[in-house]
Amino acid sequence: MSANGGPLPGQARPDISPRHGFTESHTENMLRDSLLIAAALAGGPAALIMQDESGTWYRDSCGLTTEQAASLEPALSRGSGFDPEARGHGAQGLQLAAALPLVDDCRRALGTLCVLSQGPPSLSEDQREALRLVAEHVQTIVTMDRQRSESRATLRAPAAASFVPGLVHELGSFIFGISASLDALEARYTGLEDVGRYAANIRKGLDRMGTFIVELKEYGYPQRLSWTVLDLEPLLREAVERNAPLAAKQGIDLQFHSEGALPRIQADGEGLQAALIRLIDLILQQEQPGGRVVLNLAAAHQGNRGLIAGNLDFPGTKMKQVDPARIFEPFYYRMSGLGRLTLPGARRIFESHGGSLTAGPGPEGGMRISFMLPSE
The missing domain is CATH 3.30.450.40 (GAF domain)
Known part of the structure; x- marks a missing residue:
């Protein structure tokens, strides 16, 4: 019925081109x-x-x-x-x-x-x-x-709802069992130099595997533990400050710049900040002494929609042969040490917030990782 009580006009169902349609x-x-x-x-x-x-x-x-x-x-x-x-x-x-x-x-x-x-x-x-x-x-x-x-x-991705949690559980059980056996071995053969040396190497490997399991768990499906409206700038500034000691140790100039007033976002602050901390940490560990890593932040618009746009600019010396279109694929970028799920995990975090994370050429022949987050 129309607002004045009469019948509605002809109920046309227009043809759409293109029209994707639905599965069912x-x-x-x-x-x-x-x-x-x-x-x-x-x-x-x-x-x-x-x-x-x-x-x-x-x-x-x-x-x-x-x-x-x-x-x-x-x-x-x-x-x-x-x-x-x-x-x-x-x-x-x-x-x-x-x-x-x-x-x-x-x-x-x-x-x-x-x-x-x-x-x-x-x-x-x-x-x-x-x-x-x-x-x-x-x-x-x-x-x-x-x-x-x-x-x-579509093919089921490695992050399928049952696969990743199951893999995390099995690997965690394996590490727990090895660690318990190692504790018993050290208690049984206390004082033997060879046992202590080999045990230290085994524990180092277990610690690396434990860190990888944490990455794998977070990559599986990002958890929204505390979904609130918040300001992004303090969160990013703290992420930079948390990485300042590593930057000083590596001899890298780490900077943070924010332009103008930024809209608030709705986010899991803890999860988003953790992803940014690991992302900056990964970049710092891949750079040579004397380099500079800059995190820029500014407000943007997409139509009438408010956004926060940011980018990480860095020399990317060790990433010259990396395909930016594939850098967020699990295990594609092979760096020394841990962090092989840091980039794909960070992308999943940003996408779970309705945003994006992309890579491409940066200023002065370097590399740039750009991100976008919608306002509340």
Whole structure:
């Protein structure tokens, strides 16, 4: 029904090109039902528009013509719901009554569910709350379809939900058993020089394996232990300070620069900071004395969406032959010592926050690792 009690206009289902579609045929039926519910709750036309970096890939509407539904897209900004300046324009005479941003379980933007009206919007609080629940239902439908697509159509990654925790458990049990046997051996043969020398080497290897298990566990699936709204600058500044002693030991100039006021982010501060500390530590250990490592931080925008953009610039002397497109693959970059999962683990942490971590050429022939995190 429309806002004035009459029937809705023709309920066109426009053809979309490109239109990715969904794994299950009934997924679109469920989305269609959700769209009809949203239109009934608002008493006016409704549209569901899915967008990614390449543009709109799925669009459906209730009470709108093909042209009206298409005309909505310029007013929508991926990740922020709508452009406030375009709110009054709506879809060819209609006005946006509500635009609800849709995100996946990693808080990456999926698209927008919007409802419209022929006159000034006048949704009650109960209507807005009901539409919010419909939007959450749409997010669940899309997320479940993507999970089914992963399990049926793609190869299972090493970080599969059961594989990595199981591997961590088995390796941990093995280390515990060897360590206990070593304790008993040292107690039995106390004072023998050869035993002490060999035992020290074995313990060194066990410690290295223990550190690797920690990396493996965190690479498997990043845990959101304390998901809060926070300021990123103090967190990064502390990460740099924690690495200052290592930089001094290596003879490397470690700097931190932040430009202007930064938006707040929603994050697991402990996990994000740990990933940054390990990332800086890894870079410092690969650099020659006399080098310089600089962490830069600044605010940015993507449409109407606030972002924090940063980069780590360093000479990258030992990474000259490394393919930047593959550097985040597990075990691709082979450095001495530990840290072979540091780069892929850090990327998983940033992606779990809805951000990104990439590598490429840096200034003066060096290397740059760039990251992005969305604001709250």
